[in-house]
Amino acid sequence: MTLGSSLLVDLSDLHHTQVRPLALSDEAVPPEGSVLLAVERFGFSANNVTYANVGEAMGYWSFFPAPDGHGQIPVWGHARVVRSGHPGVAEGAEVYGFLPMATHLLVAPSAVDVRGFTDGSPHRAARAAVYNRYLLRSVDPFAAASPGPELEAVLRPLFTTSFLLEADLAQHDYHGADAVVVTSASSRTALGTAHLIATRSRRPALVGLTRADHVADTQAVGCYDRVLAYDDVPSLPIGTTTVLDLSGDGAVVADLHHRLGDALVHSSIVGATHWQAEPVDTAGLPGAPRTFFFAPEAAERLRETAGPAAVESALVAGWRSFAEVMSGWLRIRTGTGPDQVADAYRATLAGTASPRDALVLSMRT
Template identity: 40%
Template sequence: MTTSTDFLVNKAKLDDTRIADTDLGDLADGEILLEVEKFALTANNITYAVMGEMMAYWNFFPAEEGWGRIPVWGFATVADSRHPDIAAGERVYGYLPMSSHVVVQPGKVTDGTFSDMAAHRQPMNPVYNNYRRLAADPAHVPDLEAHRALFEPLFMTSFLIEAFMRREDYYGAKSLIMTSASSKTGMALAQVAKARSPEIERVGLTGSGNVEFVEGLGLYDRVLAYDAVGELDADTSSVVVDFAGNGKTLAAIHTHFGDALKYSCLVGATHWDARGQGGELPGPTPILFFAPDHVVAMTEELGPEGFAMEVGKAWAGFIGDAKGWVDVIRREGGDAVSETYATLLPGNASPRDGFILSL
């Protein structure tokens, strides 16, 4: 029997957390025990918590009543196996809980991947249930494991947003406005747009203290503090991708541009505590972007191999740039995880911080 150490979040009060131990019991036939080596914790994971009930993120890794385990992306080792095709000692990359161990039920096993077929995970999008077997994973670069955990999920979202916008010809807009320009997802979208849609102007909005950092990235054509939205030409047809989730900021953008704003895309919630404070908005109705649905749609359009080729080509160009954007910070233990979460939740981390954690 294995005991897992879990980082638990009060679903009703996200700043209320605790460390708990859970007995996982004995493995059943067909199950494997993953020992979580390390995972990234970013603003993206805060969004998982904020949207936990609405988007069923709490359902991936159930916990005791009223508490949740935030999903993260990271690396794990098979500590024990009762599956005939997966041996103890193998390493994988995928969707994990903020825990030291987790039991999964592999199915759809190939040389390079498997899916967790546990019944409670089947109602959710299958993208989240897929694990990469690192021994046969062409995307695996040992020296870049930290950067993969930090950026790959965010890159995928940004890749899909850019592909969607380009397919729609940016709704006729000339300018792409991105809030939370210092966030890793914002950086990723700016890089992908720069590479694949160079004709669109890239405008980054960020906190006043981050303007210099964001300008130094060289990803945006123009960088402004949030309170300088009024300096933008209100007659320029634009689309906005809102990573921040700050209702007042989004309202200011909608009010400033009015009918010149052609599309309003909601993605994250880095300013989760200010979500919904903007009231009724002029211009287009904001639409939530759910990346897994777009993965399915693009895979159906291009076929699995075609989709993988498109993503791989963009990722290869992206990761070469992304290595210089963050300082990887490695922390271990329950106290370290709690302290890091408490820093990220209110948005107090430096944009250069890339946290890689383990319990």
């Protein structure tokens, strides 16, 4: 029996990783009422590095506990039920959901229905429900609308955030802005948001801000009206503007607030792709106060106003459109086994990858 493994990061220095064996294998027998999942593939991007950077503050380390000052970075992907101790969950079923960077995960299904189940493990009880739900891909309309499992694994969680962000903006009429400026514009969450805004019949102008060497690739997607390098912020036209900050870079944010001043009517904190940026005090900036966007809260508000069925229908339709665009732009890069996963993690941490390269990984060999 070959034991599984997991990739852990040092909480005091995210550059340090180690592979540890798991007391689980494909042949392990789960306790009664539990299910053993084999983690088959997961997407990895700067979004997962953000999970690590805010892991303590936002509770991400609590999903998959690790010992001795280490953590397991959560990822989204696909797993297969290899052993079931629950009568409502069949062996062989493939699910989509929140997973560790590991070969296996033991879950305790609750709220089992025809669409999937929730992990009812006590250590996950306080977390948002969206993170604890596992969806059966055989009956999942999102999976059915996907060109392939790899694209779904790498883009689905990011696009879901994009969808919720754009829907929340649309509900507030983009806060009355004539333009939306998106930082880290080459990130997939930014691209998904921009794509959805661009499909609206009445919408503000879309401006993407990104690294100078990413401008051409970002413009090639075709969803922004204009793509600028960060150094070009002084050339931004001054009009009523909403800023979506996915960079988490205080210097970039300060430049935007000072450039736009009172014309900045809404400033949203969405992500932190520039996690290595030097800290900058962003308190007391001119323009609108900065507000934090939390996707699970936005999802709950949207379900209450539009209804779950309408939300799912709109999400799947938007995904089908975005996936078609991205399937011709992204380059899927795969990695299998602990060494390749660790290398891919370090490259993402360093920020050296092209925005067009999408990582689909598996700890399993």
